[in-house]
Amino acid sequence: MSYRSKASARKKRAGRRLAEAVIHIRASYNNTIFTVTDGGGEVVLWSSSGRCGFKGSRKKSPFAATTAGEEIGRKSLEMGIESVSIRVSGPGQGRDHAIRALNAAGLKITSISDVTPIPHNGCRLPKRRRN
Template identity: 30%
Template sequence: MAIINKKIGIIFVLFTTNNVLYVLTNCIGEVLFSISSGTQRIKGLKKIVPATVHLAALQLAHYISKTGFTQLHLKIKGVNKTKKIVVKTLSQLNLKFFTLEDTTSFPHNGCRKKKKRRI
């Protein structure tokens, strides 16, 4: 029997209001690689433009292909219009995902409203 080495990785993508963070971990949870769209020497709201999100995803994919991960799980968190671009970029680079999970938390009812002011 041949022993097959399977490297399992988990990619976490966090969309904040001003930045996009990528973290690659192994199955135990140890951080192996992390990058953000802010590392592209771009400041302000241009960090969440689809072009910079695409460039950071390419750098992540380059590291993944260099280290030789065979099984990947993708977890996306946050609300942003560039979610599809990240998934599309990573899937076009021959990265095979076993699970795609959106872990964005939404409030069920929200905070309690303030009492109406009486004069």
């Protein structure tokens, strides 16, 4: 890919205006990651606690999730996104604080769904060790 095509792709992405989007929040034990996608599932924006300047064990804090949520909310409003559907995944501490930050940023939240993968029995465990 040449330099010119990269620049045009960047301009094309920056110039795109959306009315509604889906925000995926992945709240793990170590970090909180935000991904904004359009209706087709293409990534438009992303942010995380680590990208906002938090390092080490502070990345997993609720304050870090709030900061990243405020940043992604501000960027979404700049792109023209007004209403969002939120999908939250993972057991991390920043789940609720991330949603509150998006609401405080001025985005209209249409739905919140928990898409954390839950095992339904899964694979059979290995047999017990004999002594």
